[in-house]
Amino acid sequence: xxxxxxxxxxxxxxxxxxxxxxxxxxxxxxxxxxxxxxxxxxxxxxxxxxxxxxxxxxxxxxxxxxxxxxxxxxxxxxxxxxxxxxxxxxxx
Amino acid sequence: xxxxxxxxxxxxxxxxxxxxxxxxxxxxxxxxxxxxxxxxxxxxxxxxxxxxxxxxxxxxxxxxxxxxxxxxxxxxxxxxxxxxxxxxxxxxxxxxxxxxxxxxxxxxxxxxxxxxxxxxxxxxxxxxxxxxxxxxxxxxxxxxxxxxxxxxxxxxxxxxxxxxxxxxxxxxxxxxxxxxxxxxxxxxxxxxxxxxxxxxxxxxxxxxxxxxxxxxxxxxxxxxxxxxxxxxxxxxxxxxxxxxxxxxxxxxxxxxxxxxxxxxxxxxxxxxxxxxxxxxxxxxxxxxxxxxxxxxxxxxxxxxxxxxxxxxxxxxxxxxxxxxxxxxxxxxxxxxxxxxxx
Numbered sequence: 001x002x003x004x005x006x007x008x009x010x011x012x013x014x015x016x017x018x019x020x021x022x023x024x025x026x027x028x029x030x031x032x033x034x035x036x037x038x039x040x041x042x043x044x045x046x047x048x049x050x051x052x053x054x055x056x057x058x059x060x061x062x063x064x065x066x067x068x069x070x071x072x073x074x075x076x077x078x079x080x081x082x083x084x085x086x087x088x089x090x091x092x
Numbered sequence: 093x094x095x096x097x098x099x100x101x102x103x104x105x106x107x108x109x110x111x112x113x114x115x116x117x118x119x120x121x122x123x124x125x126x127x128x129x130x131x132x133x134x135x136x137x138x139x140x141x142x143x144x145x146x147x148x149x150x151x152x153x154x155x156x157x158x159x160x161x162x163x164x165x166x167x168x169x170x171x172x173x174x175x176x177x178x179x180x181x182x183x184x185x186x187x188x189x190x191x192x193x194x195x196x197x198x199x200x201x202x203x204x205x206x207x208x209x210x211x212x213x214x215x216x217x218x219x220x221x222x223x224x225x226x227x228x229x230x231x232x233x234x235x236x237x238x239x240x241x242x243x244x245x246x247x248x249x250x251x252x253x254x255x256x257x258x259x260x261x262x263x264x265x266x267x268x269x270x271x272x273x274x275x276x277x278x279x280x281x282x283x284x285x286x287x288x289x290x291x292x293x294x295x296x297x298x299x300x301x302x303x304x305x306x307x308x309x310x311x312x313x314x315x316x317x318x319x320x321x322x323x324x325x326x327x328x329x330x331x332x333x334x335x336x337x338x339x340x341x342x343x344x345x346x347x348x349x350x351x352x353x354x355x356x357x358x359x360x361x362x363x364x365x366x367x368x369x370x371x372x373x374x375x376x377x378x379x380x381x382x383x384x385x386x387x388x389x390x391x392x393x394x395x396x397x398x399x400x401x402x403x404x405x406x407x408x409x410x411x412x413x414x415x416x417x418x419x420x421x422x423x424x425x426x427x428x429x430x431x432x433x434x
Binding site for chain 2: 001002003004005010068070
């Protein structure tokens, strides 16, 4: 009996991992709050730990409009253009 | 084909993790081809990239899942229209499939296709017993898992899940509807057929054998709609009330229109801000932009409505005899209606 497979492959995407960061002393850091409960608390604590260790030259704080939808592409472009790295997280 | 071959095929699909836990119809090449032909499209036509995995949903892949679900070939246009509707950004399919919340896509059919396919709209409308309801809903759910990748427990990490993740498909009882049916309200012609998709919790029963007028009846409905644990009081979105024919007749006998019903429910299905602050989803977002602008955030007695606007309360008529209606709380997104091109 010839049977068909019901599963599908994902569309190919141009994705690759960024190169590992060197020790990020004095760089511009970004923090993206997805607005889930406690995400801001978690990110603030992470930023404090990292700031104390690496003395960033600047820090960008941005928030998604709402946690259940993807971030605005313009927001991601801004973070990519201005930051050497970005931390995002949920705190549920 | 011998019976033991069929059983072997069913077991093979279990072993591959391609079922919903129930046996599936083995999707033979011939059956899938027939299903594709009935869609009026070509096998390799790409219908969508289905989240969360982004699987390529070609007509042939969808047809394979429809065969497995037990669909007849004539159901295929409904399955395709439902998937297309779910990919509208207002539905937020990725969010629905990846949420810990208990909602899942519900399909609501309107128009001549309801009779043509024998879709149940009356007694036991949310229950078993009708092939069209059972298999159209199941085909969509299998597609979301097998093509979209929303595998229960792996990618779909809903806290409780939902019995409707096996199948969740109803039709509106237009013959018993004293108002215009949903698809006409949304700009379609009565002779057109549509599918509406809505991320719904399970039906919450509203038992009301006592009210003989619209105001009393809807007061009971409103009370069932305003519960602290639902998403609506915090996030808004769209919610649905399904009136039974008897309840709809009682309301219509009071000369209340759908607009009147919405206005009343919007005004009365509320909870005070002081109670919302006890928990639920109360937080920065509810204080920011998800409530109507007129809400006084500093007033603990302010009454919070279940949606931002009365128009976000959708009204359906379905079910059989009996003095029950149901409330379908949602996830916080919106329903989407699409024409079925058969």
